[in-house]
Amino acid sequence: MLDPSGRQEVIKIMHKLHKAGKTIIAITHYVEEAVTADKIILMHQGRVLSCGKPQAILSNLELMEAAELMVPMPVRLYYDLQQAGVHLNRCPLTDEELVEEICQLRSKT
Amino acid sequence: MSITIENLSYSYVQHSGEKIAALKGVSCSIEVGDFVGIMGPTGCGKTTLLQLLAGLLSPTSGHIYLHGDDINAKGYDRNSLRQTIGVLFQYPEYQLFATTVEKDVAFGLKHSGLCRDEINANVKWALETMGFEFEKIRHQSPLALSGGEKRRVAIAGVLATKPKILMFDEPIAGLDPYGRQSFLHFITQMNQSGTTVIMVSHNIEALCEYTRHLLVLEQGKLIDSGATRDVFGRRKQMASGAFGQTEAQKIVTMLSEGALALSPAIVTYDDLLSALKQELTRGGMG
16 A cells, blocks of 8 residues: 555656556556546446546546546536536646636636 | 553564664553544554554553553453454455355454354344345355455454454555445444544545544654644644645645635635635625
8 A cells, every 4th residue: 555655656657657658557446546647448347438538537427426436526626616606617637727727717707 | 441652662673683663752642432543654653553552562662551551561451452452454355264254254252252142143243234244245255255345344353343442554545435435434433333443544535534633653753643623734834745635735725826815724625615615606706
């Protein structure tokens, strides 16, 4: 079991290998780790539920629930804010994107 | 039943002969019925502390008092300690060994002094508490179960002894999100029914949402302790950086750099959501 900084280190190494031209296939149920992938294959009980870009898969609440996974926190926040009448321009996957969206919304008003 | 830890230190000697101090002068107390989290980076002494509390290691110096009695004193009844404290170490599913689930769960009760009927009742209760149908699971080989099921069987083995204090070392590591959630709900229920729970975890969000008090270890020293919310509030100010901050706290920091100052008291997801709602709806913008 890695602590959060240990996990970050391994992820960095994977990205480095990817940049050097290696194809990376990573299996995880930490959705935050799948955010930076080029493509996600979402599986549940031996079946492929969906295959596509992180944005399309990780922001789809129904799909993620069917796979018994939690959406990343920024996605959850996006939908909870929407219910309260706050509409961000797009559904953010990362903390950075979330902050960007909130700042953009603030600057419009 | 309270636990008092007094100036507790533990050192071990490496193969090279070098002496390593794993715990250095830790003092704190844990009240009966509390839900305590222990956090800190890898190698900070969390597991050593748990092993000392369980009486599996003897301290190099210092004392652990359980209900006023020193558990390392000569003549202390170790058998009663085993019945009071239940410990689940990391990846307990690798420790299953019996030919059937029922035998595995009953193993800890072998020398408990309970009669066969009482043992059977405890085993049935523990397996049902962990979500199994007793008749379906009892004769199965634990080795043939899925990873999540194995872990639930291992937990049932600890529960069967009905300990007053439950200690978990990284209990949710490697579980999928639903497994994590249901385990955390389960230990919350155990805690609400009076069991003292001590949980070592790297999962900051779980510690933040579920524990009432926190102990923070770094390089063998207790660097902070107190009510969970207060500790997380202080972590934000600490120089040791990102470790120990919740995702909500990280977002608040990033937003303040982007010129939206939210309350520094925000710790959980719900705190952040309500602050953002207030800030971003019309009322908040006026």
